[in-house]
Amino acid sequence: MDLMRLQKNFALHGFSYRYFETRSEAAAYLAQQTAGKFVSFGGSMTLDEMNLYDILKPHADVHWHWKGDGYVQDAEIYITSANAISETGEVVNIDGAGNRVSATLYGPKQVFFVCGINKIAPDLSSAIERAQNIAAPKNAWRLFGNTDGDAVCVNADDPVPACTKAGGDKCYHCTAPNSICRAIVIHQGPMRSQERCELILIGEDLGY
Numbered sequence: 001m002d003l004m005r006l007q008k009n010f011a012l013h014g015f016s017y018r019y020f021e022t023r024s025e026a027a028a029y030l031a032q033q034t035a036g037k038f039v040s041f042g043g044s045m046t047l048d049e050m051n052l053y054d055i056l057k058p059h060a061d062v063h064w065h066w067k068g069d070g071y072v073q074d075a076e077i078y079i080t081s082a083n084a085i086s087e088t089g090e091v092v093n094i095d096g097a098g099n100r101v102s103a104t105l106y107g108p109k110q111v112f113f114v115c116g117i118n119k120i121a122p123d124l125s126s127a128i129e130r131a132q133n134i135a136a137p138k139n140a141w142r143l144f145g146n147t148d149g150d151a152v153c154v155n156a157d158d159p160v161p162a163c164t165k166a167g168g169d170k171c172y173h174c175t176a177p178n179s180i181c182r183a184i185v186i187h188q189g190p191m192r193s194q195e196r197c198e199l200i201l202i203g204e205d206l207g208y
């Protein structure tokens with residue numbers, strides 16, 4: 001991976017960019033940036049592994065549906081991760097319900113994409129490939145699979161996505177009612193309605 005190339009291309013695309021060696025350094029920076037603000041989180045294993053909700057909550061009005069706070073679309077600051085980022089300067093996310101990607105597109109004036117280095121792909125096509133064949137099946141498995149290796153549906157009446165039957169190994173381009181892949185959003189730069197859209201890259205593996 002070429003971090004200099006990635007930094008240069010994210011700047012060319014108009015994104016802000018910060019790099020931290022560790023998740024704790026990144027969390028400390030985000031605590032500083034969000035203090036006293038109205039903040040919403042997107043569903044993200046990266047944020048969960050960083051324990052970011054508990055770190056920010058004492059200093060900011062933080063809402064995360066994963067913690068029972070309800071989903072907030074119109075916060076001042078939105079924090080989420082990405083399914084992939086490219087060294088050529090793009091952010092790729094796949095979504096099923098749409099709430100996670102919609103807040104990255106419109107509403108909050110500041111958006112932070114928080115990503116471990118495992119999310120980096122060399123170019124846009126390989127970033128899409130990563131999102132489809134690594135991130136999405138693992139997320140589908142988290143939602144609809146179980147750790148014993150058998151496909152288990154949350155609701156027995158609903159057909160499970162094909163990737164969960166295979167253990168989340170790759171995408172089978174299913175059309176299952178529970179498919180979590182309904183939209184692929186590629187950010188090529190900050191939205192015109194945003195004051196800041198920042199990639200926070202962390203030198204660790206985080207999330208899927």
Ligand code: SF4
Nearest residue numbers: 161163171172174181
């Ligand atoms: S098999 Fe279906 S749910 Fe699984 S990653 Fe592919 S499109 Fe998404």
